[in-house]
Amino acid sequence: MRISWLVSTTTILLALSVGCGDSGGTGSDGTGTDGTAGTADTGESSASNSGDGDGDPSTGDGDGDPAGDGDGDPGCVVGSDGCPCTPGGGCDPGLMCDGGVCGPATGDGDGDPTGDGDGDGDGDGDGDPTGDGDGDGGEPYGPCPSGDDADCAPGEVCATGSSQGQPWSLCSTPCQGQMQCDVNNQDGCADLPGDGQNSGWCSPVINCSFGNPCPMDMECFPGFQGNTPVCMWPDP
Numbered sequence: 660m661r662i663s664w665l666v667s668t669t670t671i672l673l674a675l676s677v678g679c680g681d682s683g684g685t686g687s688d689g690t691g692t693d694g695t696a697g698t699a700d701t702g703e704s705s706a707s708n709s710g711d712g713d714g715d716p717s718t719g720d721g722d723g724d725p726a727g728d729g730d731g732d733p734g735c736v737v738g739s740d741g742c743p744c745t746p747g748g749g750c751d752p753g754l755m756c757d758g759g760v761c762g763p764a765t766g767d768g769d770g771d772p773t774g775d776g777d778g779d780g781d782g783d784g785d786g787d788p789t790g791d792g793d794g795d796g797g798e799p800y801g802p803c804p805s806g807d808d809a810d811c812a813p814g815e816v817c818a819t820g821s822s823q824g825q826p827w828s829l830c831s832t833p834c835q836g837q838m839q840c841d842v843n844n845q846d847g848c849a850d851l852p853g854d855g856q857n858s859g860w861c862s863p864v865i866n867c868s869f870g871n872p873c874p875m876d877m878e879c880f881p882g883f884q885g886n887t888p889v890c891m892w893p894d895p
Contacts, residue, residue, distance in 0.1 A: 802892035820854035826894040852883040
């Protein structure tokens with residue numbers, strides 16, 4: 660009876676020992692296998708996220724400039740259009756430096772591409788290519804002492820004549836009534852005295868007088884055969 664009890668007890672202890680050993684082995688296997696797998700996964704994740712996102716794989720400095728010169732644009736030539744100005748603020752011909760970058764030169768509105776201010780290239784500063792002092796037809800009703808239509812504004816012709824011994828000139832347009840002269844609110848149609856023609860011409864001021872003076876440097880001439888006085892340019 661005692662022997663039978665000892666055998667049973669021994670059998671139970673052995674069974675418990677084996678069970679504990681399996682649990683430890685499984686735990687050991689699980690730890691080794693799971694740990695290795697975890698390490699591998701971590702390595703793969705690290706490798707897939709190794710890029711720095713700067714577009715510059717060769718230097719990795721984040722400026723996007725593989726050449727390493729810091730400008731981010733190895734094809735940009737200093738002084739050319741869209742590129743930095745020279746240290747002295749210079750650019751290629753036809754370009755100007757604005758905010759440190761070269762771009763097309765903007766016009767200043769004087770009609771003078773050379774920048775010397777005379778507009779006609781002769782260097783005298785008057786913008787008058789004919790040299791007669793008339794300003795080259797920039798404004799309507801200008802003088803034209805040479806008698807050349809080229810001295811007048813587009814659409815005008817040069818009218819000349821003499822009244823009371825004083826030669827005059829006027830850039831004008833032929834007219835047949837007041838409504839055809841609308842450059843300003845004082846001009847009108849008149850028969851210019853001493854032009855040898857019995858026709859109407861637009862004049863900047865008609866019926867001029869002491870109280871209704873002509874524009875600066877113009878002179879009020881009596882009208883032809885008692886017609887209204889008109890403003891014209893006396894010849895120098």
